[in-house]
Amino acid sequence: MIDSLAGLHERARQRLDPVHYDFFAGGAGAEVALAENERAFGRLALRPRVLRGNDIRDLRTTLPGARAAVPIFVSPTAFHRLAHPDGELATARATAAAGAVLISSMAATVAIGEVAAAARAVDPAAAVWFQLYLQRDPAVTEHLVRHAEAAGCSALVITVDSPVFGHRERDQHNGFHDLPAGLTTANMQDLPGGPREIDMSAAFTWAHLARLRALTRLPLLLKGILHPADARLAVEAGLDGIIVSNHGGRQLDAAPAGIEALPPIVSTVDGEIPVLLDGGVRRGSDAVIALALGATAIGLGRPVLWGLAAAGESGVRQVLELIRAELDHVLTLCGASRPAELTPDLVVPRGCRC
Ligand SMILES: Cc1cc2nc3c(=O)[nH]c(=O)nc-3n(C[C@H](O)[C@H](O)[C@H](O)COP(=O)(O)O)c2cc1C
Numbered sequence: 001m002i003d004s005l006a007g008l009h010e011r012a013r014q015r016l017d018p019v020h021y022d023f024f025a026g027g028a029g030a031e032v033a034l035a036e037n038e039r040a041f042g043r044l045a046l047r048p049r050v051l052r053g054n055d056i057r058d059l060r061t062t063l064p065g066a067r068a069a070v071p072i073f074v075s076p077t078a079f080h081r082l083a084h085p086d087g088e089l090a091t092a093r094a095t096a097a098a099g100a101v102l103i104s105s106m107a108a109t110v111a112i113g114e115v116a117a118a119a120r121a122v123d124p125a126a127a128v129w130f131q132l133y134l135q136r137d138p139a140v141t142e143h144l145v146r147h148a149e150a151a152g153c154s155a156l157v158i159t160v161d162s163p164v165f166g167h168r169e170r171d172q173h174n175g176f177h178d179l180p181a182g183l184t185t186a187n188m189q190d191l192p193g194g195p196r197e198i199d200m201s202a203a204f205t206w207a208h209l210a211r212l213r214a215l216t217r218l219p220l221l222l223k224g225i226l227h228p229a230d231a232r233l234a235v236e237a238g239l240d241g242i243i244v245s246n247h248g249g250r251q252l253d254a255a256p257a258g259i260e261a262l263p264p265i266v267s268t269v270d271g272e273i274p275v276l277l278d279g280g281v282r283r284g285s286d287a288v289i290a291l292a293l294g295a296t297a298i299g300l301g302r303p304v305l306w307g308l309a310a311a312g313e314s315g316v317r318q319v320l321e322l323i324r325a326e327l328d329h330v331l332t333l334c335g336a337s338r339p340a341e342l343t344p345d346l347v348v349p350r351g352c353r354c
């Protein structure tokens with residue numbers, strides 16, 4: 001049993017093929033946005049309240065299509081079978097056991113039907129959301145949506161920060177372009193006309209999203225929002241939630257850290273729909289800062305991959321339990337009983353006179 005995320009990360013680094021490690025760890029360009037995601041949390045401090053009678057705490061959180069035991073979601077990440085042979089099945093079981101929400105990537109190496117079934121075998125009420133990129137061929141998009149519905153997914157997450165794929169210099173240097181023999185993007189195999197590649201496009205507009213809105217009754221969330229004006233458009237377009245994210249620093253390297261982009265977006269959305277956040281969350285204190293600044297839940301990308309690569313399902317369970325326990329501990333130290341009691345005045349710039 002490794003007792004820290006850093007320990008699991010190091011174990012993962014030792015176990016992974018270095019090329020696959022770089023795919024998971026790397027970011028776009030000079031990896032400034034990647035580094036800033038973590039650094040930005042370091043520039044913030046928590047100013048706790050005292051004598052609040054918060055010996056009993058409740059981390060339960062309501063999200064679109066989900067009643068979660070914790071305000072934590074597993075961010076969608078590709079290719080889990082590169083990390084461990086059980087791949088997304090292990091991630092699904094561990095996430096369901098933790099009572100967190102799983103967002104399964106359309107670039108998963110296990111099809112969404114099997115992923116959702118693995119989660120439900122652990123907890124029949126487990127919440128699994130399906131993430132997709134709009135595809136140039138609307139028939140493919142519709143097919144993916146129908147698969148997610150048939151799998152029992154309780155929401156769809158549309159990633160909108162990838163009109164083109166980010167320049168990942170580590171992958172270019174390593175010549176990593178394809179999955180090794182025996183692994184596939186499982187959701188892209190059973191499609192009209194046969195298997196397809198994931199197709200990104202800069203041609204999409206809010207009108208395409210309106211068509212998707214008309215296609216399904218599932219709650220829809222947009223992932224990859226950093227500008228308050230887009231957050232407002234999302235509210236007006238009838239979206240059910242947004243995820244503030246710079247895609248783990250893998251798309252626009254000049255993008256701000258998610259946590260820096262969060263406050264003006266929360267202010268613009270003004271409670272009309274939930275605002276979630278991912279990017280650089282490595283500690284319970286990071287999670288509490290994000291919740292205090294108005295996020296309804298926080299997402300973990302790479303930490304889950306490190307747990308998976310280090311020890312399969314048990315490693316993912318450890319990661320989620322570490323963050324849950326730290327979150328609860330920091331909540332207690334801040335004088336709060338529930339995430340909703342955390343308020344922005346608790347967060348101050350580190351080094352300020354407060
Ligand atoms: C290896 C890897 C693969 C990813 N794949 C996807 C994906 O398929 N879809 C998506 O929307 N985001 C994807 N992301 C971005 C994550 O969902 C998330 O925004 C990011 O990892 C959060 O930052 P963190 O890794 O610092 O926690 C990926 C990130 C990584 C590291």
Ligand SMILES: CCCCCCC(=O)C(=O)O
Pocket residue numbers: 077078107198247250
């Ligand atoms: C063309 C394959 C797309 C995989 C998408 C994975 C992803 O979003 C990432 O950041 O990597």
